[in-house]
Amino acid sequence: MDAIDVIVTKRERGTLSREQIDWVVGAYTRGEVAEEQMSALAMAILLNGMDRGEIAGWTQAMIDSGERMDWSALDRPTADKHSTGGVGDKITLPLAPLVAACGAYVPQLSGRGLGHTGGTLDKLESIPGWRASLSQEEMLGVLRTAGAVVCAAGGGLAPADRKLYSLRDVTGTVESIPLIASSIMSKKIAEGTGSLVLDVKVGSGAFMKTVERARELATTMVELGTDAGVRTVALLTAMDRPLGRAVGNALEVAESVEVLAGGGPADVVELTVRLAREMLAAAGVSGKDPEVALKDGSAMDAWRRMIIAQEGDPDALLPRAAETMVVTAPASGVLSRLDAYAVGLAAWRLGAGRARKEDPVSFGAGVTLHAKPGDLVRAGAPLLTLHADETARFDRALSALAGGYEIAPASDPTLLPLVIDRIA
Amino acid sequence: MDAIDVIVTKRERGTLSREQIDWVVGAYTRGEVAEEQMSALAMAILLNGMDRGEIAGWTQAMIDSGERMDWSALDRPTADKHSTGGVGDKITLPLAPLVAACGAYVPQLSGRGLGHTGGTLDKLESIPGWRASLSQEEMLGVLRTAGAVVCAAGGGLAPADRKLYSLRDVTGTVESIPLIASSIMSKKIAEGTGSLVLDVKVGSGAFMKTVERARELATTMVELGTDAGVRTVALLTAMDRPLGRAVGNALEVAESVEVLAGGGPADVVELTVRLAREMLAAAGVSGKDPEVALKDGSAMDAWRRMIIAQEGDPDALLPRAAETMVVTAPASGVLSRLDAYAVGLAAWRLGAGRARKEDPVSFGAGVTLHAKPGDLVRAGAPLLTLHADETARFDRALSALAGGYEIAPASDPTLLPLVIDRIA
Numbered sequence: 001m002d003a004i005d006v007i008v009t010k011r012e013r014g015t016l017s018r019e020q021i022d023w024v025v026g027a028y029t030r031g032e033v034a035e036e037q038m039s040a041l042a043m044a045i046l047l048n049g050m051d052r053g054e055i056a057g058w059t060q061a062m063i064d065s066g067e068r069m070d071w072s073a074l075d076r077p078t079a080d081k082h083s084t085g086g087v088g089d090k091i092t093l094p095l096a097p098l099v100a101a102c103g104a105y106v107p108q109l110s111g112r113g114l115g116h117t118g119g120t121l122d123k124l125e126s127i128p129g130w131r132a133s134l135s136q137e138e139m140l141g142v143l144r145t146a147g148a149v150v151c152a153a154g155g156g157l158a159p160a161d162r163k164l165y166s167l168r169d170v171t172g173t174v175e176s177i178p179l180i181a182s183s184i185m186s187k188k189i190a191e192g193t194g195s196l197v198l199d200v201k202v203g204s205g206a207f208m209k210t211v212e213r214a215r216e217l218a219t220t221m222v223e224l225g226t227d228a229g230v231r232t233v234a235l236l237t238a239m240d241r242p243l244g245r246a247v248g249n250a251l252e253v254a255e256s257v258e259v260l261a262g263g264g265p266a267d268v269v270e271l272t273v274r275l276a277r278e279m280l281a282a283a284g285v286s287g288k289d290p291e292v293a294l295k296d297g298s299a300m301d302a303w304r305r306m307i308i309a310q311e312g313d314p315d316a317l318l319p320r321a322a323e324t325m326v327v328t329a330p331a332s333g334v335l336s337r338l339d340a341y342a343v344g345l346a347a348w349r350l351g352a353g354r355a356r357k358e359d360p361v362s363f364g365a366g367v368t369l370h371a372k373p374g375d376l377v378r379a380g381a382p383l384l385t386l387h388a389d390e391t392a393r394f395d396r397a398l399s400a401l402a403g404g405y406e407i408a409p410a411s412d413p414t415l416l417p418l419v420i421d422r423i424a
Numbered sequence: 425m426d427a428i429d430v431i432v433t434k435r436e437r438g439t440l441s442r443e444q445i446d447w448v449v450g451a452y453t454r455g456e457v458a459e460e461q462m463s464a465l466a467m468a469i470l471l472n473g474m475d476r477g478e479i480a481g482w483t484q485a486m487i488d489s490g491e492r493m494d495w496s497a498l499d500r501p502t503a504d505k506h507s508t509g510g511v512g513d514k515i516t517l518p519l520a521p522l523v524a525a526c527g528a529y530v531p532q533l534s535g536r537g538l539g540h541t542g543g544t545l546d547k548l549e550s551i552p553g554w555r556a557s558l559s560q561e562e563m564l565g566v567l568r569t570a571g572a573v574v575c576a577a578g579g580g581l582a583p584a585d586r587k588l589y590s591l592r593d594v595t596g597t598v599e600s601i602p603l604i605a606s607s608i609m610s611k612k613i614a615e616g617t618g619s620l621v622l623d624v625k626v627g628s629g630a631f632m633k634t635v636e637r638a639r640e641l642a643t644t645m646v647e648l649g650t651d652a653g654v655r656t657v658a659l660l661t662a663m664d665r666p667l668g669r670a671v672g673n674a675l676e677v678a679e680s681v682e683v684l685a686g687g688g689p690a691d692v693v694e695l696t697v698r699l700a701r702e703m704l705a706a707a708g709v710s711g712k713d714p715e716v717a718l719k720d721g722s723a724m725d726a727w728r729r730m731i732i733a734q735e736g737d738p739d740a741l742l743p744r745a746a747e748t749m750v751v752t753a754p755a756s757g758v759l760s761r762l763d764a765y766a767v768g769l770a771a772w773r774l775g776a777g778r779a780r781k782e783d784p785v786s787f788g789a790g791v792t793l794h795a796k797p798g799d800l801v802r803a804g805a806p807l808l809t810l811h812a813d814e815t816a817r818f819d820r821a822l823s824a825l826a827g828g829y830e831i832a833p834a835s836d837p838t839l840l841p842l843v844i845d846r847i848a
Contacts, residue, residue: 007596
C-alpha cells in the first residue's frame with residue numbers, strides 16, 4: 001500500500017477501499033504517512049466527497065487507532081449529547097445532570113472552544129477547583145456518584161482524529177461533511193455511549209450556515225451512529241441568534257445554574273428539556289419527567305454532586321471581569337435581529353475565547369443580552385453589556401458588533417424556529 | 425495574508441489574485457507556509473484549475489523566487505528545447521550540437537530521470553569524465569567554445585519550483601496541467617533562452633496519455649512563454665512506442681553518436697532535424713541546413729567540443745552492462761505494437777532508472793530493439809535485448825514486457841504519426 005495510490009484514487013473520484021482507509025489512517029497515526037500527504041488527501045476528500053461506506057470505514061479506522069471505553073459495568077443505560085457548537089450554547093451544563101436525575105448515565109467527553117464558539121470545558125473550568133482531566137476509573141467513579149460526568153478526552157481516544165483535526169485546522173480542509181461527521185462520531189462511538197442525541201446548529205453563529213448543509217451533516221452522523229450500534233437522533237436547532245442571555249464562560253455557568261434552579265431564559269430551558277427527552281427516549285429510560293426534575297431540585301442536586309466529584313466548589317463565587325461597558329439601543333422599536341456570529345466574535349475579542357489552542361481564556365469575559373430578538377426596546381436603554389478584563393478590548397468588540405443588530409419600527413423578526421427539524 | 429485564505433479561495437473555485445500568488449509562493453520558499461499547507465493548495469489547484477492569468481502569475485512568482493540567467497553577452501541568438509519526457513528520448517544529445525553547428529547558441533539546463541523516463545544528465549554522465557554541474561561562468565565558456573551546453577540547473581534557479589516539485593512528487597499532485605506548465609516554463613524562462621521549442625510527448629510512455637491533454641499542456645506553455653517574451657513553439661510527438669532502437673543511458677549515447685555521424689534510426693533523425701529547424705526558425709537564424717550539418721560532420725564536431733569542454737572523453741569506451749538476455753519473437757508476422765511504457769518500465773527495472781532521487785543508475789543497463797512497430801519479424805528471431813548488471817533483474821523486466829508487444833499475421837499497425845501537431 002502506498003499513500004500516493006490512496007490520494008490518487010480519491011483525486012480521480014474513485015471509492016476508497018476498506019483496506020486503503022484502514023492502512024492510510026493507521027499509517028498516518030504511526031507517522032508513516034506524512035502530514036503533507038494527509039493534507040492532500042483531506043483536500044481531495046473535501047472536494048470529491050466520500051460515500052456512506054467510505055465514511056463508515058474512515059470513522060471505524062479512527063476509532064481503531066485508539067482505545068474504546070466501556071460502561072457495561074453500570075446498572076443503567078448511558079446517553080450523551082453532542083452539539084456542533086454555537087454562541088451561548090451552554091446546554092450541556094444543565095442537561096447532563098438533568099438527564100442523570102431522570103435515570104440515565106451521561107458519560108460526556110467534551111472539548112475546548114476555538115474561534116468564536118465556546119467550549120464546555122472552558123466554561124466548567126471557571127468554577128473554582130473544577131478539574132477537567134480524569135482517568136477512565138475516575139470517570140466511572142463520578143458517574144456512580146453523580147450520574148453524569150463531563151471531562152476532557154484522554155490522548156488514547158481516537159488519536160488519528162486528534163492528529164487529523166490539527167492538520168485540517170491549518171490546511172483549509174475543515175469544511176468537509178464526511179471529515180466533520182467522522183471526526184465527531186469516532187470520538188462519540190469510542191466514548192462508549194449507548195445512545196446519542198446530536199444538536200446540529202444552523203445559522204450565522206454555527207458551523208453550518210444553511211439548513212441543507214446541517215441536514216446533510218446530521219443525516220451522515222445519524223447513519224454512522226446507527227451503523228455502529230449507537231441509538232442516534234439529531235435535532236437541527238437555531239443558531240442565527242445566541243442561545244439564552246449569557247455568552248462567555250462564567251456568565252454561562254451562572255445562567256445554567258439559574259436553569260437548574262427552575263428559572264433561566266425560555267429558549268435555554270426549552271432546548272434543554274427537549275434534548276433531555278430525546279436522550280431518555282433513545283436510552284429507553286422512562287423515569288422522571290425532565291420538567292419536573294428542574295422544578296423539584298433533583299437536577300440541581302445532580303449538578304452539585306457532579307461538580308464536587310470533580311473537585312469544584314458549586315458554592316464559590318464565579319470569576320467576574322474587571323470592566324464592563326453597556327451598549328444602549330440607538331432607537332426605539334423591536335429588536336428585529338441580533339446576529340449570533342457578531343455576538344460570538346465580540347465575546348471572543350473580549351477574551352472569552354482563544355485565538356490559538358495554547359492561549360488561556362478569560363473566565364469572566366463575555367456579553368450579556370438585555371433583549372432578545374422580538375423584544376421591544378427603548379432608545380437609550382441597555383441592549384448588551386460587554387465584560388472584559390481590560391477596557392482596551394471594548395473597541396474591537398464594538399466593531400465586531402457593528403451591523404450585528406437591527407431595531408425595526410414594529411416588525412415581526414424572521415427567526416429560525418428553535419427546533420428546525422428532527423432526524424432519526 | 426494567510427495560507428488558509430489562499431487555500432480556501434482556490435478550494436471554493438475562486439481566482440487567486442496576483443498578491444495571493446506572490447505571497448504564497450514567496451512564503452513557501454522561505455518556509456513560512458508549511459509543506460502540508462502547500463500540498464492542500466496543490467490538490468485544490470489540481471482539482472479546480474487555474475486560469476491563464478493565474479498560471480502566468482504563478483510562473484512569474486516561481487521565477488522571482490530565484491535568479492535569472494542572462495546571455496546578452498553572446499553574439500548570436502539562443503534557442504532551447506524541452507521534452508516532457510519519454511522512452512528512448514535522447515533527442516537533446518544530437519540536437520543541441522546540431523543547432524549550434526547551424527548558428528544558434530543552445531544553453532540547456534536539464535534534469536535527471538525519475539520513474540520510467542530517462543534523464544539527459546544521466547545519459548551524458550555515462551560518458552567517462554563528463555561533468556554535469558557548471559557555474560554560470562563555466563556555462564558561458566562552454567557555449568563560446570562549443571555553441572551548446574547541457575548541464576544541471578543550479579540551486580539558485582526557481583528554488584520555489586524545486587521545493588514544490590519534490591512535494592508534488594509525494595502527494596499525488598503531479599498531474600496538474602497548470603502546475604506542470606508553470607514548473608517547466610519557470611525554469612526555461614529563468615534560464616534566459618530567447619526562443620524555445622517544446623516537444624510534448626503523447627502516448628503510453630509519456631506523461632500525457634491523450635492528444636487532448638497534451639494539446640492543453642502545449643497551449644498553456646506556449647502562452648506562458650509568449651507572454652514572458654520567449655518565442656515559443658510546441659510540437660506534439662508520438663510516445664506510444666519508444667523513440668529509436670536504444671533505451672538506457674550509454675545505449676542512447678551510442679545511438680546519438682550514430683545520428684551525429686549521419687546514420688541512426690529514421691525516427692530519431694527525423695525528429696532531431698524537425699526540432700532543429702523549429703529552433704533555428706524561432707531564433708531567427710537561417711544558416712546551415714540541419715540535414716547538411718549531420719552529413720558534413722559539423723554537428724559531430726560541435727558534439728565533441730561540447731563533451732570535451734565539460735571534461736568528457738568523446739572517444740572513451742562507453743560502459744556496458746555485464747549481462748544480456750535476448751527476447752525472441754514468439755511468432756512470425758508484423759510487430760503490430762511495442763508499448764513505450766512497457767519498454768520504459770523494463771529498462772527502469774534493469775537498472776537504467778532510479779526509484780528514489782538518491783539512487784544511482786546503471787549506465788550500461790537498458791533495452792535494445794531489434795524490430796520497430798510495422799517491421800516484419802520471424803518466430804525465434806531476436807526482438808529485444810535486455811542489458812543489466814545482474815541476471816537477477818531479468819525476471820522483473822520480462823514481467824514488465826509481458827503484454828507490451830504484439831505480433832499480428834499481417835496488419836498495418838495503428839501508430840500515432842511521429843509529429844502529431846504543431847502549436848505556435
